[in-house]
Amino acid sequence: xxxxxxxxxxxxxxxxxxxxxxxxxxxxxxxxxxxxxxxxxxxxxxxxxxxxxxxxxxxxxxxxxxxxxxxxxxxxxxxxxxxxxxxxxxxxxxxxxxxxxxxxxxxxxxxxxxxxxxxxxxxxxxxxxxxxxxxxxxxxxxxxxxxxxxxxxxxxxxxxxxxxxxxxxxxxxxxxxxxxxxxxxxxxxxxxxxxxxxxxxxxxxxxxxxxxxxxxxxxxxxxxxxxxxxxxxxxxxxxxxxxxxxxxxxxxxxxxxxxxxxxxxxxxxxxxxxxxxxxxxxxxxxxxxxxxxxxxxxxxxxxxxxxxxxxxxxxxxxxxxxxxxxx
Ligand code: A3P
Numbered sequence: 001x002x003x004x005x006x007x008x009x010x011x012x013x014x015x016x017x018x019x020x021x022x023x024x025x026x027x028x029x030x031x032x033x034x035x036x037x038x039x040x041x042x043x044x045x046x047x048x049x050x051x052x053x054x055x056x057x058x059x060x061x062x063x064x065x066x067x068x069x070x071x072x073x074x075x076x077x078x079x080x081x082x083x084x085x086x087x088x089x090x091x092x093x094x095x096x097x098x099x100x101x102x103x104x105x106x107x108x109x110x111x112x113x114x115x116x117x118x119x120x121x122x123x124x125x126x127x128x129x130x131x132x133x134x135x136x137x138x139x140x141x142x143x144x145x146x147x148x149x150x151x152x153x154x155x156x157x158x159x160x161x162x163x164x165x166x167x168x169x170x171x172x173x174x175x176x177x178x179x180x181x182x183x184x185x186x187x188x189x190x191x192x193x194x195x196x197x198x199x200x201x202x203x204x205x206x207x208x209x210x211x212x213x214x215x216x217x218x219x220x221x222x223x224x225x226x227x228x229x230x231x232x233x234x235x236x237x238x239x240x241x242x243x244x245x246x247x248x249x250x251x252x253x254x255x256x257x258x259x260x261x262x263x264x265x266x267x268x269x270x271x272x273x274x275x276x277x278x279x280x281x282x283x284x285x286x287x288x289x290x291x292x293x294x295x296x297x298x299x300x301x302x303x304x305x306x307x308x309x310x311x312x313x314x315x316x317x318x319x320x321x322x323x324x325x326x327x
Contacts, residue, residue, distance in 0.1 A: 014049050018122040021053040031198045034174045034190055036182070039198060043144045046202050053122055054115035055144065061124045062114055064148040069245060070156045071111055071137040074207050075200055076169035077161040078227040080291045083107035083137060084266040086157065089242045090135060092258070097265055104276050106288045114138045114146070117283075133246075139201040142210035153221050157241065158211035161227035162327040163204050164300035164312050167194050169293065171303075176290040191308055195315055205319035212325050228297050228327070235259050268295035 014025070029041040039046040047055060071086055073079040084107040088100070095101065101110055112118050114136055118125045127134065138145065149156075161169075167190075175184045190199075197203025215224035223244040230237045238259055242248050249258055264270060271277055272292035280288040304312065316327065 017049055017053050018057075020056060021049065021122075024052075024056070025049060031193070034170075034185060034193070034199060035178050039200065043141070044203075044206065045141050045144065046198055046200060048200065050120060051115055051200070054113075054118075054120035055140065057122055057124075058114040058119035059144065059146050062119065062146040062148065064146065064152050064154050065132070065134060066152045066154065067133040067246075068149070068152075068154045069133050069135050070149065070154060071135070071159070072156055072211065073137070073139060073159045074161075074166060074202075074204050075139055076166045076173060077159050078230070079137065079139075079159065080107050080271070081227075081230070081266060081268070081295075082157065082159045082225070083111040084271060085238065085241060085262065086245065087111055087135060088262050088266060089238070089245055089247060090133060092247075092262070097261060100265060102265060102271070103274060106277055106280055106282070106291070107271070108282060108291070111135050111137050115140060141201070141207050142214055153218075155221060155223070155244065155246075156211070156214075157223045157225065157244065158215065159225045159227060159230075160208045160211070162297070162300070163208075163316065164304065164309075164327075165227070165297065166204060167191070167199075167312075168300045168303050170194075170199060172293055173290055177286065187303065191304075195311060205315070208325070209319070209323060212323060216324075226327075231297050234263050238263060268292065 014022070017025075024042075025040060031039050031041075031046070033039040033046075033048060037048045040049060040052055041047075042052055042055065069086065069090065071079065071082050073082065084102055087107065087110045088102065091101075108117075115138060118127070118136075171185060171187060171190055174190075178185065193199060194202065194204070197206070201207060211222060212224055215222040223241065225237060225241070239249060253259075272289075272295075277288040277292060282288070300309075300312075320326070
């Protein structure tokens, strides 16, 4: 890989895109992205060209099953954690903590993204090896989800995180993906873009509100979780998640300490220190270590200036006012 090009840039060769995507791109609003890529606005949200191809392909070809389960987040909301937890809950009768797939696979391999993994190559993937209920993930906003997911009332678990922590986490993550020779991104510049909604899958406020409103309207179909609440009350949130996914913990499991066992298996410290996550890479060349940084609430206070904090507060007040959603 060219050392001047980031991991993202390497995968963003626009020449390699399919014709549909190539034809669409010139008609879309365009901005410089965070890494050395362009972002395009499609259906109100920002994507790299390559992930847009994945979005278009899965919108056209993904056919949901009624019992499919979806993990949905904005990037850096805690997707890795939620994937690990949901996979473990749903498959808990198949594995013990000795032969568990999380010991040898990164959570992103176990619960693939529709648009970033399965459909990114402009091909219809063979999903026959997925056992039921199939577990998928996505960073798509609600209105851009493939139609069959909505038509079949599939269950969606949405995890949101305080946008200030999401921003800082995204800034660190993107720095890790950039070519070392390019140095770190300017926090000021990325802050300005983030506030305008220009970041992968942004505007984050609209993304969050889309699922928040759906969860209020259809709580049986959309479970809305917060990273901060999962950190504060992990066992309460885990029980809620298991119940929503259709496999609540039995009395016997509770007595055996299953909740604590799952939380331990999927904990930040445990996952971060597994060999597969210390040394492995995704198919796209992202080092697994990049998904595990601090895993804490409130790290934004260590990065944002008082002016940035004020601006963030104002935007969050404006955007979430009247929605009932607070951070
Ligand atoms: P920080 O950068 O604040 O540390 P995503 O999985 O959506 O990419 O989000 C990554 C964020 O979730 C990172 O946040 C990462 O450290 C944190 N994270 C990863 N695994 C976690 C876990 N098991 N428990 C809590 N947080 C976790």
